[in-house]
Amino acid sequence: MRNLILVGPMGAGKSTIGRLLAKELRLPFKDSDKEIEHRTGADIPWIFDREGEHGFRDREQAVICELCEEDGVVLATGGGAVMRAENRQALHAGGRVIYLHASVDQQLGRTARDRNRPLLRTPNPGNVLRELLEIRDPLYREIADVIIETDERPPRMVVQEILERLQELPPR
Template sequence: MPNIILVGPMGAGKSTIGRLLAKELRLPFRDSDKEIEQRTGASIPLIFDVEGEQGFREREHVAINELCQIDGVVLATGGGAVLRADNRQVLCAGGRVIYLCTSVEQQLDRTSRDRNRPLLQAPNPREILTNLMAVRDPLYREMADIVVQTDERPPRLVVVEIIGQLQALAPRESLGRSALS
């Protein structure tokens, strides 16, 4: 089974949908940000404070390289993982890439109370998200095998859509028992 790699902006639902998708497909779930936190013993905001975004991106690159070597996992990536060309190559080679697409409005709603988003700890988060989307959306789309809209949709419905689209791309046998029923 190829890996299923979720990309998209913060607040798109990569972690939530990834966990549900992994459970449905009976695959392990991994989150690159959580891996970095476990390896360093520090939160993402603390890493940003101490090492800056560049230091975090280096750690992210190492984690993504290692996680993409594992077979048969659902992997949620950080929103900025696609900024590095070498990350994009590793992710595309590492499995099926699914872009969880969401609006800036939905991102604001989903992240407004989350203090673990270092890039949003600024006076105008809407402007930041809009600027990030302008740069990152073309990268997400360029590498995606599947694009799924998550705005105002229950995560379980998004999972059903992803499984349906994965089945259209690959032989049914490769998607696990529960995905076929």
Template sequence: MNIFLIGPMGAGKSTIGRLLSQELKLNFVDSDKVIEERAGADIPWIFDVEGEEGFRNREVNIIDILSDEDNQVLATGGGAVLRSENRSNLQGRGTVIYLQASVAQQLERTSRDKNRPLLQTPDPSVVLHTLMEQRHPLYMQVADVVVDTERRNPKAVVTDIIAELRAQQIIK
């Protein structure tokens, strides 16, 4: 069984993914962390040196490898859905859960995080709105389950995800 978490930055993919993996007794993997480990550099450095295109190429490779493994909860980066290869691999290899969060919530959760290259701008709100317009239809296209994380405790979100997975008979 594979559970893939998608959604915008600040939606809680890593936090919820860790909790969900514990509840389901699955491995937890964060694709951004794996990219950093394999590159030997953090994401801002990769963006600086290779640009977003270089980062996205690395991301396609890592998601192809990780999504082909079994019994895991995989938290993807917010832009993973931009590449058709990623969308196809995620849809074809597991259950995709879209964690939704408003732009206001994303701003609140990411305001002090310097590890997000796309937000290193005078007005991150404009960037987040633009990204949401571009990415929301792609998130919806691949999602099997959509869960709102807005102002919610991560444990409550995990409880809702598990209930939905049971309702869809994905888990017992």
């Protein structure tokens, strides 16, 4: 078995759903952002402040390439992981990619109190989320084996749909 890789915007539920999916399948769960924090000993906002987004993306690329080489893990990625072609290639080659799609309203509701989102430290986070989704949505779709809508759905229901949809996929 290869990996199950969750992509999508911030607030789509990648970490929550990833943990539940891993538990259901009895697989290890990895979160690329948490892995970066663990390896650097610093949180994501600190890395953004010190190294800028480019520095963070360099770290993210190294971690994603490494994690995609593993076998039999559920991997949740950061929302911007798809911005680099190298990451998209690694994610697609690393296993089945599941795009968790969420509306901007849903993202706003889920990220409103989260201070660990450097790109949302702005007077109008809704505009930022709309702009990010416009740029990133085609990239998520480009590498996705399965697209799942997460708006207004309990995480366990999303996990069940993922499991059903994965069974329908032809082997690759």
